[in-house]
Amino acid sequence: MAYDSEAMAAALSEWVAIESHTYDMLGVNRMMDLVAASVAGSGIAVERIAGRDGLGDMLTLRAGPNNGKKPVVILSHLDTVHPLGTLAKDLPIRREGDRLYGPGIYDMKGGAFLALEAFKTVLAANVAQVPLVFMFTPDEEIGSPISRMAIEAEGKKAQAVLVTEPARDGGKIVTARKGVGRFDVHVEGRPAHSGTSHEKGRNAIGEAAKQIVAIQAMTDYARGITTTVGMVKGGTAANTIPQHASFCVDLRVRTVADGEEMTQKIMGLIASDPDIKVKVTGDMNRPPFEKTPEVAALFERARHIAQGLGIDLIDVPQTGGGSDGNFTAVYGIPTLDGLGIDGDGAHTLHEHALVSSLGERARLMDALLRDFR
Secondary structure, three states, X not given: OOOXXXXXXXXXXXXXXXXXXXXXXXXXXXXXXXXXXHOOOOOOEEEEEOOOOOOOOEEEEEEOOOOOOOXXXXXXXXXXXXXXXXXXXXXXXXXXOOEEEOOOHHHHHHHHHHHHHXXXXXXXXXXXXXXXXXXXXXXXXXXXXXXXXXXXXXXXXXXXXXXXXXXXXXXXXXOOEOEEXXXXXXXXXXXXXXXXXXXXXXXXXHHHHHHHHHHHOOOEHHHOEEEEEEEEEEOOOOOEEOOEEEEXXXXXXXXXHHHHHHHHHHHOOOOOOOOOEEEEEEEEEEOOEOOOHHHHHHHHHHHHHHHHOOOXXXXXXXXXXXXXXXXXXXXXXXXXXXXXXXXXXXXXXXXXXXXXXXXXXXXXXXXXXXXXX
C-alpha cells in the first residue's frame, strides 16, 4: 500500500485545474471525463447518466467480485461552490509548505482523488472480497437534487457506505451530521405611492422583516436547532410601497423528530396583517445523519484498521453541515464520512489541502476496502 503524497499532489493539481462549479455543466462533465479516462481499460465498469436541469452527468464505477455479497458504496461529489474564474482571479493553485491551495481541493476533490487511487489499487491487486461501487455526483453542493434517488437506491443495497468529504480538525472522521431544511418564503403586500397614498399600501418588506425576526428566534442552541435567513430581496423603487418580498431559510436539526417539528413551524408562518399573504415552500433537504449503533460499530472497525497503519482515528461530535451520507445513514445503512483529505477553508478563498495527508488517507481507504467481507 505505497502511496506517494507528492506524486498524488501533482496529479490532484490537474483535477483542481478543471473548475467545476455546480452550475457549470461543462466543467463538471470534464471532471467526469477525467475519472472515466483514468479507469479506461482496467476492467472497471463505467455507467454514465446524463445530467438534467442544467447540471452535469453522474458517473458510477462498478468492480470487484460478483459473488452475491452486499457491496460497499463510496460517495464523492465533483462539483464545487467556486464559480468559474476563481482559479484565475482569487484562488490560484499554489503550494506553500504542506499546503496546496485551489478551488474545491478540500471540499472535495482531494477526497475523491485519493479514494479513486485506493479503489484502483485494491482492484488491480485483486483483493476486494465484495463488490465495490464508486459514485461520482455533480450536485452535492446544492442538495443533490438529481443524484439523491440514485444515491438512496445504491445505499439501500449496501453493507456500508464510505463518504469522501474532507476530514475535520486534523484528520477526524464524521459519524453524525445535522439534517438540513431549505425553505423559500414569499410575501405579497399591496403596492402604493409612498408619498400620495402611503396609507393604501401594505408593505411586503415590512412583513418579511417581522417573519425573519420570528424565524431567527426559532434557533435553540441547547437542542442543536439553528435557523438562518441568508438571502432577502424585495421592492421595486424607493418611492413605492413594496408589493413583493422574499427570503430563504436554512434549517439545521439533530434529529428527525426535530426536523418534522421545525418544518411544521416554518411552513405554518402566518402574516400579521390579513391584507398580506405569506407563502412558504420547501422541506427537509437532508435528513439527520445520527450516530446509530451500526455507525458506531463501523467507526470502531475503521479505528482498529487505522491503528494497524499507525493512525489514531478519532471522530468528531455531530457536525452542522450535511452530505450525501445523510441520505444513506437515515435508512440504517452503516455510513462513515469525513474520509477525505485533511486541510481547511472549505468554500472560502483560502481553501487548501495538506499534501502530507494524501498518502495517509489513501492508505486508510485502501485498507478499509480490503477489509470488507
